[in-house]
Amino acid sequence: MSEVLIEGVSKRFGRTEVIHGIDLRIKEGELTVLLGPSGCGKSTLLRMIAGLEDISEGVIRIGGEEVNDLEPVERGCAMVFQNYALYPHQTVRRNMAFPLKMARLPRAEIARRVAATAKLLQLEELLDRLPRDLSGGQRQRVAMGRAMIREPKIFLFDEPLSNLDAELRVRMRLEISRLQRELLATMVFVTHDQVEAMTLAHRIVIMRAGLIEQVGTPLEVYRRPANRFVAGFIGSPAMNFIDVREVRADATGSQLTLGDGSTLVAGALPAETASVGIRPEHIRIGLAERASLSFAAGQHRSIGAEHLGDRSYRYLSLPFGELTMLAPEEQVIDETEPLAISFDPARLHCFAHDGRRLERAAA
Amino acid sequence: MKRHQLVLVGLLGLYCLITLAPFYALVVRAFTPTVQSTEFHLWLPDRRPLSMNARLGDLATIYSIDARAFRQEMGIKGYVNPQLTLAQLAETYELEPERIRAWLEPRVQYNGVLSVMEAGFLRSLLATIFVTGVSVGVGGLLGIMTGSALAGFRRPWHLFTYNLYMLNMIIPPMMVILPQYLIMTKVLGLDDNYLSVILIHIKGGALSTMVFTSYIATIPKELRESVQMDGGRHYHYFFYVLLPLMGTPFAVFASIAMPWMWNDLLHPLVFLSPAKYTLPAFVAAIGGTYTTNYEAIFSGLMLSLIPILLIYLVFQKMFVRSAVAGAVKG
Known part of the structure; x- marks a missing residue:
């Protein structure tokens, strides 16, 4: 069993508390991603699991056993660092053999395991090179090899891909998830990159300011964000938020009064809705969908466009604020013409004043 | 090569020469007899033959020659009058003048290096x-x-x-x-x-x-x-x-600290007895008691510089290599 159980864990550096009593269950055989903006405590949490930081309060259990006072090696964790932390004066072979040497394994066994791991990671030709003679991706693989050679129960990754270029990052991402499937290993992966999180994770833990905002599968956190922070953090470009002044319900549904006084008609929404969110890809130009907003010529202004080839994003300035939307490349938005946008009310996310998600009554 | 490169190389060469000039002067000095030490020499002065009219006492004083070793070598028993010239010595003790010359001449002509060696340079090194x-x-x-x-x-x-x-x-x-x-x-x-x-x-x-x-x-x-x-x-x-x-x-530490430790004069002089002197104290002590044997002092300085220079050159290479390796960290 290598389930990680985090119960009421806090971390204080001197007087500043950076993690405020977190409860989390990291399931065996899953790849869990800790995601959050920098300074949210995700790395600190990882380092507490690893045993590199003391736990100020609370309990961490690995496989049911409390590990608060155990040395890192006794916890059965291996870690891949952001800068790889390869020993610069040792060859790849000796780097990978180091954990086994510390474990006092016989020399023949070390050689056998190094060879097997090198084969798995396609490092065989590089075994006698020094880390400085390797490319970024190769160093990354050596670091992973050094982590997995001890056959740990849990792999910890601290932003391992952020030093790589974009193309390599995609390849290493695939490689990590292939390894995870092959080894059926429990992995905890820290990143601030949501694409990495969405593509790699079985389960995403979104953190902010030392607290967990939401735990869920990638699609769960994308489709049903628990609060406004998660909704804005997941997805690129970010979700559009529209402040709501008032919600009036009648027989046909809810009428929302927006910040600028205009009205939006949508299906039944909770009465305490303070803002609504809509993803850029759910907005259409024209009146194709049920909920719609119209703007006279001069009321709307285009403040930018991003053409990514397969899709194009438009940035609009509207009376109630700015809006990002996905639109076909050939779509022309003319500021001297009236503009109508519409979306399916079912795609709207409703948030209360404190940012909490409001569930819609089942229609 | 462009003109400014030539100028640069020329200036660098000049700088090297200026840096090396003291070492050259030291080598010349190490082979300049003490009697000529007030003169200015750009090249090693000619070795003058040993005069048989020189007095043994004067030679012993000026060239730090051990009169007792001379007596034993020549087989003379008892007191020798230091006022006697070498010719008179040969006559008095019935010695071959050539034998006296063979023993004394190198000690006079290469006085510096030989007296440094005889005073225990290797032990001190x-x-x-x-x-x-x-x-x-x-x-x-x-x-x-x-x-x-x-x-x-x-x-x-x-x-x-x-x-x-x-x-x-x-x-x-x-x-x-x-x-x-x-x-x-x-x-x-x-x-x-x-x-x-x-x-x-x-x-x-x-x-x-x-x-x-x-x-x-x-x-x-x-x-x-x-x-x-x-x-x-x-x-x-x-x-x-x-x-x-x-x-x-x-390498950084050693290349700075080592010359300082090697050339330390004060502490060995204070803490050690003359038989245990390290090089700078040893060189300071071989000058002589009543006169100053400049040739020996300069020879001692030159000889004590050679090992540290060699070590320094080796370290310098290591120093440069490791500095470059650190600079292009990729």
């Missing part, structure tokens, strides 16, 4: 190598240990300790020589012992602390954590990771 080697080695190791503890100044008292080491630099060695002498002899009982000079060299260690603390601070802390994750203790980190990475700072 070995003592210097021992003292400097142990001082640099142990001092470097202590510096690495201090540096690895202080690097990064993680606690307020780290900086305080570091500053204490730095403060050590402003204490003039002359001012504390007496208390140091008393501690060495009365408390530690290191009377006339090389260990006393070594201890003086490695004490404090402002330079080594500075060099190693700042270098170790540049080593990512992840290396330490990685060792920890791999099940290593702190001493594993120290011996397997930290020490092998200390080549560059050690």
